[in-house]
Amino acid sequence: MKKITIFLVLSIFLLLNVFSFSAVRIKDISDFRGARDNQLFGIGLVTGLDGTGDSGEVPSEMLNNMLVNFNINLTSFVETENTALVMVFADIPPFYKEGMRLDVTVAAIGDSDSLENGVLIQTPLYGADNKVYAVAQGPVLTGGTNTRSSSSLQDRYKAVGTIPGGAIIEREIPARIVNENTVTINLKQPDITTSARVANAINSSFSLKIAKAQDPSSVRIEIPEYFQDDVISFLALVEEVEVTPDAKAKIVINERTGTIVLGGNVEIADFTVSYGNFSVSVEKGKISGKPATVANLITALKAAGATPQDIIAIIQSAQPYLYAELVVM
Structure with missing residues (x-):
């Protein structure tokens, strides 16, 4: 009886202190633990440049060692100013499958003046475990033409470019969000009050005490028995629960x-x-x-x-x- 009373008092306190902020979906202020992005990177060549590529010298011993680790020998390729040595970056979101595409960022490593109008040659992208998860290739975009009509506009920086949808996923990164019939929500902005409000809102929505704030950044949720064979539907309902987040002034x-x-x-x-x-x-x-x-x-x-x-x-x-x-x- 005492625990129920404490829970009701906490619920009333939280509801009385939400008057100054708007309610938002849990989906908009949190992520499920285990569902995270992963960073990919690789070293490749951009070719087809109009004399704005590298001068032909590998800039450092560190880079040379990286090339060796990636089994890349560029001695015969970097002697032309129509080619530039580049780093290639991409983030792979959770649950992305083989064959899906990622946006790519390309940045010059050497002394290339511009990657404008260049094309990235097929480049494997590695994860932190040194395994290939995607392959990138395609024309590099550095933005529109320079504009001088306004003094507030800056010259474009052409040594960095993008390839929208330029990488194809070759290997899926497993994402595990369910652990022993529970899921955990991680708040994007840790806050003690918000964490308690999220747990309270979930419990009220399902009329069950299934959620508990673990700390200012995480809320642990038990999956009800009647949802254990349909976890995705349960998570979709949790995401749509509205809560009023708190924040320091x-x-x-x-x-x-x-x-x-x-x-x-x-x-x-x-x-x-x-x-x-x-x-x-x-x-x-x-x-x-x-x-x-x-x-x-x-x-x-x-x-x-x-x-x-x-x-x-x-x-x-x-x-x-x-x-x-x-x-x-």
């Missing part, structure tokens, strides 16, 4: 661009600060008659003619009085 400041991003309604303690021609006072939880929040502080400062740099300086000075984490970029 946070202020992110980008000093280079003068941008301030607020997470939630960040409150401020009483304080007074003098900065240049500005004097700011927060008294009894109010700023000019409004609730003492960072959003209202910024509004008041802008109305008084403060520049983004002024506002950033004042917020940084008031950091000890902010009920939030301040991140400066």
Whole structure:
């Protein structure tokens, strides 16, 4: 009886503290443990370049050793400036099968000026276990033509390119998400409150106490007996359960661009600060008659003619009085 009472009290507490955020699907804030991407890489050649390839020298002893490990001998190929030695990268998502395609990123290793209009020669892509999981080949894209019509646009960096769908999977990477009739959800943003809310939402949705928060990042779920022969349907129902995630109040400041991003309604303690021609006072939880929040502080400062740099300086000075984490970029 005591355990049931504690569970009900926790449920009520969690429901009473979700008023300030919108509900989202569990699918959008978490992944199932065991369902993860894997990184692939390889070394290959891009050919068909218009004199923008390598000068013909392997750049380091380390690279030479890598080539030996991959059983690649490029002595006779890198002497032409129409060819470039490249690293090839791809991520293989969970549950991808043989024959499915992956996007590929290609980056010059040597002193090639540009991979534009080049074609990657068939290149095996290896996993961390040194096994081949995919093979990449195809024309390298480096983006559109350079544009000078706006000073805000930057020149393209042509030593890196992409091949959309350029790799074909040759070997599947097994993904095991069920362990002893249980699955575990990993939150993308670990948080104690969110973890507890997820477990509570799942239990409420199925009217069973099958979920338990293990720690701030994971929730363990027992698969009900009537779903043990149809786990995918059960996981689909779990993904659609809605929950209201929690997060620490946070202020992110980008000093280079003068941008301030607020997470939630960040409150401020009483304080007074003098900065240049500005004097700011927060008294009894109010700023000019409004609730003492960072959003209202910024509004008041802008109305008084403060520049983004002024506002950033004042917020940084008031950091000890902010009920939030301040991140400066």
